[in-house]
Amino acid sequence: MLQIRSDFIFSYFLFIWFLFYYFGYIKYCPNSWLILGVINNIIALFLMVYYNNPILNILVFSFINTCIKLIPLWLIRNKPYKIQDFIFGCILFVIFSFWLSLYNINFIKVNQNIIEAIKEGVPATPLEYYIISLINK
Numbered sequence: 001m002l003q004i005r006s007d008f009i010f011s012y013f014l015f016i017w018f019l020f021y022y023f024g025y026i027k028y029c030p031n032s033w034l035i036l037g038v039i040n041n042i043i044a045l046f047l048m049v050y051y052n053n054p055i056l057n058i059l060v061f062s063f064i065n066t067c068i069k070l071i072p073l074w075l076i077r078n079k080p081y082k083i084q085d086f087i088f089g090c091i092l093f094v095i096f097s098f099w100l101s102l103y104n105i106n107f108i109k110v111n112q113n114i115i116e117a118i119k120e121g122v123p124a125t126p127l128e129y130y131i132i133s134l135i136n137k
Contacts, residue, residue, distance in 0.1 A: 004117075006126045008103075008110050010096055011037055011068055017092060018072040028088035032081055034073045041065045044118065053121045060123070060131050 006012055014037055017030045041061075048058050093107075100106055117124035123132050 004110060004113055004125060008100060008105070009125055009127075010093065010107070011041075011065070011125075012127075013092060013096055015068040015072065017089075018076070022072070022075060029076060029079045029082070029085045030089065031073060031076050031079055032086050033089040033092075034069050034076075037069050038065075038073065041069060044114070044124075047115065047118045051119050051121065053118060056132060056135065057121065057123060057128065060128050060135075064125075064127055064131070 014030055014033055017026075017028075018034065020026045021029055045058070045061065048061060097107055100110065114124040123129035
């Protein structure tokens with residue numbers, strides 16, 4: 001299984017984008033991409049339940065994604081959806097995909113590894129792993 005690094009997780013890129021937007025450094029709003037991320041996380045959460053992941057994994061996953069997607073989405077909930085915002089997200093995804101290609105991997109391979117981790121009941125991302133290891137000390 002591929003060791004998933006933080007820079008291989010597009011959600012972290014989305015959160016950084018949100019921070020830049022929220023604090024006024026860029027004008028492109030990430031709301032539509034955060035919604036796509038939430039949909040992806042709902043699917044992952046159902047998979048975690050289906051594969052009987054430990055409750056700690058499910059709680060940590062839910063906590064992280066509440067912090068990096070749901071709260072940011074709530075904070076920008078009244079911002080209008082504009083096509084240029086979505087296009088900016090597409091460009092960011094292309095840059096992210098290029099970054100992954102430098103390491104001979106792609107978005108599909110990263111997601112396959114996350115699904116494999118969910119099936120095995122182990123933390124799927126570096127942040128989940130770090131938080132769970134802190135709790136288990």
